Amino acid sequence: MATMHKVFYQLPGKALRVCVTGAAGQIAYSLLYSVAKGDVFGKDQPIILTLLDIAPMMEVLKGVVMELQDCALPILQEVIATADEREAFTDIDVAMLVGAMPRREGMERKDLLKANAKIFQSQGKSLDQYAKKTVKVVVVGNPANTNALIAMKCAPSIPKENFSCLTRLDQNRAKSQIAGKCSVPTSAVKNVTIWGNHSSTQFPDAMHAVVVKDGKDLKATEAVNDDAWLKGDFITTVQKRGAAVIAARKLSSAMSAAKAICDHVRDWVQGTPDGEWVSMGVISDGNSYGVPEGLIYSFPVKLSGGKWTIVDGLSIDAFAREKMDLTAKELAEERDAAFEFIGN
Ligand SMILES: NC(=O)C1=CN([C@@H]2O[C@H](COP(=O)(O)OP(=O)(O)OC[C@H]3O[C@@H](n4cnc5c(N)ncnc54)[C@H](O)[C@@H]3O)[C@@H](O)[C@H]2O)C=CC1
Numbered sequence: 649m650a651t652m653h654k655v656f657y658q659l660p661g662k663a664l665r666v667c668v669t670g671a672a673g674q675i676a677y678s679l680l681y682s683v684a685k686g687d688v689f690g691k692d693q694p695i696i697l698t699l700l701d702i703a704p705m706m707e708v709l710k711g712v713v714m715e716l717q718d719c720a721l722p723i724l725q726e727v728i729a730t731a732d733e734r735e736a737f738t739d740i741d742v743a744m745l746v747g748a749m750p751r752r753e754g755m756e757r758k759d760l761l762k763a764n765a766k767i768f769q770s771q772g773k774s775l776d777q778y779a780k781k782t783v784k785v786v787v788v789g790n791p792a793n794t795n796a797l798i799a800m801k802c803a804p805s806i807p808k809e810n811f812s813c814l815t816r817l818d819q820n821r822a823k824s825q826i827a828g829k830c831s832v833p834t835s836a837v838k839n840v841t842i843w844g845n846h847s848s849t850q851f852p853d854a855m856h857a858v859v860v861k862d863g864k865d866l867k868a869t870e871a872v873n874d875d876a877w878l879k880g881d882f883i884t885t886v887q888k889r890g891a892a893v894i895a896a897r898k899l900s901s902a903m904s905a906a907k908a909i910c911d912h913v914r915d916w917v918q919g920t921p922d923g924e925w926v927s928m929g930v931i932s933d934g935n936s937y938g939v940p941e942g943l944i945y946s947f948p949v950k951l952s953g954g955k956w957t958i959v960d961g962l963s964i965d966a967f968a969r970e971k972m973d974l975t976a977k978e979l980a981e982e983r984d985a986a987f988e989f990i991g992n
């Protein structure tokens with residue numbers, strides 16, 4: 649299948665090479681516009697997009713490339729659309745690994761493991777061979793944590809810290825729930841944490857979150873003033889939000905997923921504001937929260953200079969401990985099943 653190569657113009661100065669996989673799919677349809685207009689890397693940073701999808705989707709992808717051209721976006725320098733991992737991953741700075749089968753109604757995300765594990769095995773190997781060693785990778789395709797672990801293991805020449813999975817959508821969902829409960833804009837809610845797996849066992853934790861109300865920083869627990877809600881409906885709403893969107897749309901979240909990918913990568917590249925943290929699925933090695941090593945687990949992280957650091961020292965009570973352990977246990981089971989499928 650021939651690669652499509654569209655050079656819009658060439659600028660002196662360094663363009664960033666950004667790869668999006670699943671580029672003909674529904675998340676990419678929102679994501680590509682935001683990336684190419686500067687929401688992630690800045691309004692003045694030229695971008696070369698490499699778009700990967702499977703061969704049967706090349707005609708659809710051709711239409712996406714035409715639309716990107718028709719958006720007349722000043723920082724979009726070049727687009728390469730291909731079904732060849734080598735062409736898509738060569739010398740890239742950032743990989744947004746979206747392409748995978750989505751779940752349908754009645755499925756859990758881990759039910760996708762068999763269908764999707766091999767994609768991330770192959771793409772991990774190709775990243776290892778062709779991408780820059782500094783490449784930053786965010787895995788979105790489900791089950792996102794375990795797929796990120798597979799890609800990381802298949803790319804031993806790239807530092808483990810460069811692999812992450814998306815739990816920012818869960819964080820954004822949690823933030824919005826709390827903002828709604830307190831009647832404040834979402835910008836007034838900070839430091840909500842998502843622990844663990846991007847699945848229905850995740851633990852959305854507001855115990856250390858802050859709500860800015862009438863110019864004052866309040867603990868979220870005080871601002872919400874409803875412990876039963878924070879320990880009950882708040883958690884289950886966030887845990888089950890993906891399924892609720894599927895039940896309503898008959899398709900999984902796409903616009904909100906694309907927005908979350910942009911938030912995740914923007915903060916990774918540009919840093920988090922002082923005193924604030926965000927959640928990302930990252931390698932659990934060396935964490936101080938008693939989470940077993942060798943998992944891609946969502947932690948609270950601060951980002952600076954393109955690197956993440958887990959926020960240490962948050963108090964963990966018995967309620968939180970139980971939930972953090974449960975989601976770790978599920979991740980260990982997913983990991984074992986995944987490595988059986990891919991024969992490692
Ligand atoms: N982590 C998160 O927060 C979220 C994850 N997701 C997951 O993201 C994934 C993509 O979702 P959608 O865009 O809605 O799905 P979609 O079905 O609309 O698009 C997926 C695209 O990936 C392509 N694809 C399949 N195998 C590929 C391969 N080996 N290489 C490159 N491309 C390949 C397909 O041809 C298709 O164009 C799903 O696994 C979904 O469950 C969705 C929402 C949130």
Ligand SMILES: O=C([O-])CC(=O)C(=O)O
Nearest residue numbers: 751790817890891900901
């Ligand atoms: O629920 C799904 O399958 C898609 C997804 O990951 C989400 O919306 O969080």
